[in-house]
Amino acid sequence: MPERKIRVLIAKPGLDGHDRGARVVARALRDAGMEVIYTGLRQTPPMIAEAALQEDVDVVGLSILSGAHMTLAPRVVELLHAQGMDDVLVLVGGIIPEPDIPLLHAAGVDQVFGPGAATGDIVAYIRAHLQARLGRAAYGEPP
Amino acid sequence: MNDWLDLLGAGPDKPAGRRALARLITHIENDTAEGSSALAALYPYTGRAYRIGVTGAGGAGKSTLVTALTCALRARGQTVGIIAVDPTSPFSGGALLGDRVRMHKLAGDPGVFIRSMASRGARGGLARATADVALAMDAAGFDILIIETVGAGQSEVEIARTAHTAVVVEAPGMGDAVQALKAGLLEIADVLVVNKADRPGVRATVNALQTMFESMPHPPPGAPPVWFPPVIETVATKDDGIEALLDAIDAHCVYLNESNKRAEHERARVEADIMRRLRDGLLGAALDCIGAAGWEAAVAQVAARQTDPQTAAGALIAALGLGEAKAR
Ligand SMILES: Nc1nc2c(ncn2[C@@H]2O[C@H](COP(=O)(O)OP(=O)(O)O)[C@@H](O)[C@H]2O)c(=O)[nH]1
Numbered sequence: 001m002p003e004r005k006i007r008v009l010i011a012k013p014g015l016d017g018h019d020r021g022a023r024v025v026a027r028a029l030r031d032a033g034m035e036v037i038y039t040g041l042r043q044t045p046p047m048i049a050e051a052a053l054q055e056d057v058d059v060v061g062l063s064i065l066s067g068a069h070m071t072l073a074p075r076v077v078e079l080l081h082a083q084g085m086d087d088v089l090v091l092v093g094g095i096i097p098e099p100d101i102p103l104l105h106a107a108g109v110d111q112v113f114g115p116g117a118a119t120g121d122i123v124a125y126i127r128a129h130l131q132a133r134l135g136r137a138a139y140g141e142p143p
Numbered sequence: 144m145n146d147w148l149d150l151l152g153a154g155p156d157k158p159a160g161r162r163a164l165a166r167l168i169t170h171i172e173n174d175t176a177e178g179s180s181a182l183a184a185l186y187p188y189t190g191r192a193y194r195i196g197v198t199g200a201g202g203a204g205k206s207t208l209v210t211a212l213t214c215a216l217r218a219r220g221q222t223v224g225i226i227a228v229d230p231t232s233p234f235s236g237g238a239l240l241g242d243r244v245r246m247h248k249l250a251g252d253p254g255v256f257i258r259s260m261a262s263r264g265a266r267g268g269l270a271r272a273t274a275d276v277a278l279a280m281d282a283a284g285f286d287i288l289i290i291e292t293v294g295a296g297q298s299e300v301e302i303a304r305t306a307h308t309a310v311v312v313e314a315p316g317m318g319d320a321v322q323a324l325k326a327g328l329l330e331i332a333d334v335l336v337v338n339k340a341d342r343p344g345v346r347a348t349v350n351a352l353q354t355m356f357e358s359m360p361h362p363p364p365g366a367p368p369v370w371f372p373p374v375i376e377t378v379a380t381k382d383d384g385i386e387a388l389l390d391a392i393d394a395h396c397v398y399l400n401e402s403n404k405r406a407e408h409e410r411a412r413v414e415a416d417i418m419r420r421l422r423d424g425l426l427g428a429a430l431d432c433i434g435a436a437g438w439e440a441a442v443a444q445v446a447a448r449q450t451d452p453q454t455a456a457g458a459l460i461a462a463l464g465l466g467e468a469k470a471r
C-alpha cells in the first residue's frame with residue numbers, strides 16, 4: 001500500500017501584499033516530501049476553510065504579516081471546526097507579538113512560528129504532531 | 144466502513160456532502176480498501192458527467208482558462224468539478240500545487256469543487272487515480288468535470304485522451320506548434336486553444352496550427368463526418384474568446400452524440416480500464432507466485448548470460464501453469 005502523503009494548505013490571509021515567506025515555507029515542505037496546496041494572496045477565512053475542506057488537508061498554515069492575526073486566525077479555526085475538521089493542525093507564521101501567542105493557542109492555533117523559525121523545525125513539528133494525532137500507521141514510521 | 148453513498152447523498156452543494164467527497168477522494172488517491180469498495184458501490188451512479196480535459200505546457204494559461212470556462216458554465220447553470228494535476232518532485236516525492244492561485248474567482252460558489260492532485264509515482268498510478276476521482280465527482284452529481292494536466296508525461300496525455308473533449312492549450316511563441324506535435328498533443332486535440340492572444344505572434348501560431356489540421360485527409364463524399372479540431376483564440380485573463388471555446392466544446396459534444404462516438408468512447412474507456420486492472424492484477428499475482436527468490440534466480444541467470452530474457456520469462460510463465468501463455 002502506498003504511503004500516505006501529508007497534505008498541507010498554505011494560505012495568506014489579510015491585505016498585505018507579499019508572500020515571500022509563505023513561498024519559502026511551501027517549498028521547504030514540498031522538499032520534505034509533503035503535498036503543498038498554495039492558494040496565493042488575500043484569502044479570506046471562509047475561502048481558506050473551504051479550500052481546506054475540498055483539498056482534505058492535514059495541516060493549514062497561515063502566513064500573517066498584517067497584524068490582523070488575532071481576528072484572522074481564530075476565525076479560520078472556528079470555520080474549520082464548524083465543518084467537522086477538528087483534527088486539522090493549524091499553524092501560524094509571521095510577526096506575532098509574544099503576548100498574543102498564548103491567546104492564539106487558546107483560540108485553537110496549534111503552533112506559532114516567528115520570522116526566525118527554521119523551516120526544518122516546521123517540518124519536524126508537522127511530522128511529530130500528525131503522527132501523535134493520527135497514529136503511526138497513517139504516515140509510516142519516522143525515518 | 145462508511146456508507147459513502149449515503150454521505151455523498153447530502154449533495155455537493157452542502158458542506159457535509161463536500162466533506163464526504165473530499166475524504167473519499169483522499170481514500171481513492173491513497174488506493175485504500177475503503178476507496179475501492181466505495182467506488183464499486185458508486186459505479187452504478189456514474190456516467191452522467193461530461194469530461195473535458197485541458198492540457199498544454201506549464202504557463203500556457205490552463206488554470207486561468209479553466210477558471211473562465213467554469214464561470215461561463217456556471218452562468219448556464221451547470222455545476223463543475225475540477226481536478227488540477229501538477230507534477231510530483233522526483234527528488235523529494237513532495238509537490239507544490241499552485242493551480243488554486245488562478246482560481247480565486249470560483250471561491251464561495253457551492254456549484255464548484257476544486258481538487259488539486261500531485262502526479263505521484265510515475266508507474267501509471269496517475270491515470271487510475273484521476274479516472275477514479277472523476278468517477279467520485281460524477282457520482283456526487285457534478286454536471287461537468289474539467290481535468291487540468293501539464294501535457295508533458297505519457298500519463299498526463301493519456302488522461303486528456305480519456306476525456307470526452309480534449310482541449311489542448313498553446314500560447315504564441317516560436318516553435319510551440321512543433322513542440323506540441325512532438326509531445327503527441329496535437330494528435331489528441333479535439334479543440335485547440337491559442338491563449339494569450341493579446342501577445343505578439345498569435346497569427347503565426349494560429350496559422351501554423353490551422354495549416355496542420357487542414358492537411359488532415361478529408362473523408363470521401365457519403366462517408367460519416369469527421370471532426371476537424373477548431374482553433375480558438377482566447378485571452379483567458381480578460382474572458383475573451385471563452386464563449387467561442389464553449390461553443391466549440393458544445394459542437395464536439397453534439398458530434399460525439401450524433402455520430403454515436405460517445406458510446407464508442409465510453410466502451411473504449413471501459414475496455415482500457417478493465418485491461419489495465421487485469422494487467423496490474425495478473426502481474427501482481429504472478430510476482431507473488433514466482434516469489435523473491437525465483438525472481439532473483441532468473442535475473443542472475445540472465446545477467447550471467449546463462450540464458451536470455453525471453454527464455455527466462457518463458458520459464459517463469461510456464462511455471463505459473465497458465466496453459467499456452469508465451470513470453471513477449
Ligand atoms: N497576457 C496574458 N497572460 C495570461 C493569459 N492567460 C493566463 N495568463 C498568465 O499566464 C500565467 C500562467 O497562467 P496559468 O493559468 O497559471 O498557466 P498554467 O500553468 O498553464 O495553468 C499567469 O501569470 C497568468 O496570469 C492571457 O490570455 N494573456
Ligand SMILES: [Mg+2]
Nearest residue numbers: 205206242291
Ligand atoms: Mg495550472
